[in-house]
Amino acid sequence: MKLHGKTALVTGASRGIGQAIAFELATSGIKRLLLVARNEQRLAEVAAEIGVMGVEVIPIVLDLTDRIRVNVVISQAWRDYGQIHLLVNCAGVAYQAPFLQSKLPHVQEEIAINLLGMYTITRLIARRMVSQQTGTIVNVASLMGKVAAPTMSTYSATKFAILGFTQALRGELASHNVQVISLLPTLTDTDMVRDLQLFRGMMPMSPQRVAQALIRGIDRNEREIIIGWQSHLAVWGNYLVPRLLESIIQIAAPLPTQKQFWQRLGAKG
Template identity: 85%
Template structure:
């Protein structure tokens, strides 16, 4: 897909990877950019910076858990601003906790935003892309959608689900000239990740590197976009020697049984 002169919608655009993707798209010739998130102040500030780069920017303030409003806002944006050629589903949340210490409201929020929110946006956009017989959909998953991690069970589950959804959708929409691909970043230096206990031996990559990889993948029409040789090694190793990979991840993961202070803090936040 060529980005020059096109219109894109990025969800989760007010921070982290979504924000980096928005600015990278602006650098590569996007004509109109719709940025969607819950935080009105952050979107307004972003819109000023993006407009200074010479593109048209439309902030869409909406909570993805409000499915009715999502449909209304996106339908109105399509009507007011024309066809959306590229959708990047980047909105997501993550809560880290041992499964036995996990909190149901956190689990529900991860599923509601990471999976159902993405589904709602995609359904609204995909129908219109099919009618126009043109479009590209990118679903931002994670390396944890290929190799699950202890203390991140629900987050991993949503990312596995996103990859399955993406693969199924790719097959359904291909005949309508709508491309569907996935982006699988590994640990990335965002404010969300800074609240997590990191796995041993892992250093976060920058959101800008993830965004740049996405642009290359869109231009090549890649099915899956993985970043860095470590990600490819982890996926292939998990396929060839899954038990070894599982042991390595268990060793690298935070050890709640050995960290009583962390367990106490989880209980205090309950």
């Protein structure tokens, strides 16, 4: 897909990888950017910074879990700004905890935003892309969608689901000239990750590197974009020696000791 003169919509655009992708698109010839996020102030700041780069920017404050509101806003955006050629689903949240200590509201939020929110907006835009017989959809998954991580069970589950959804959608929309791409960054230095306990030996990459890899992948019509040698090593390790890789991940994971586990579980009642 050639980006010059096109219109793109990016969710999760107020921070992290979504923000970096928005900036990278702005330097790649995109004509118009529709930026979606929940945080109005941060979204306005990002839109203002990109606006001075000569790109038309439309900030859209939107909670993807509000299905009715998403429907209304996307319909209005398509009517007001014309065809959306590129959709980048980047909105997501992550909570870290051993599964037995996880909080149900956190679990529900991860599923609602990471998976159902992505499904809702993709369904609306994909239908319109099919009617136009052109378009590209990028679903931002994670290395944790290939290799599950202890203390990140729900997040991993949503990312595995995103990869399955992406693969199925790719097959369904191919005959309509709509591309569906999965982007799989490894640990990335974002606000979200800074609140997590890191796995031993993992070196975070920059959001800019992830965004640059996406632009290259779109230009090359890649179906799945895996970034970084650690990611490729983990994917191949999971394929060739899965039990060894599981053991390595368990050693690297920030799991509590038996004493800490029972203390925390007791404190939760």
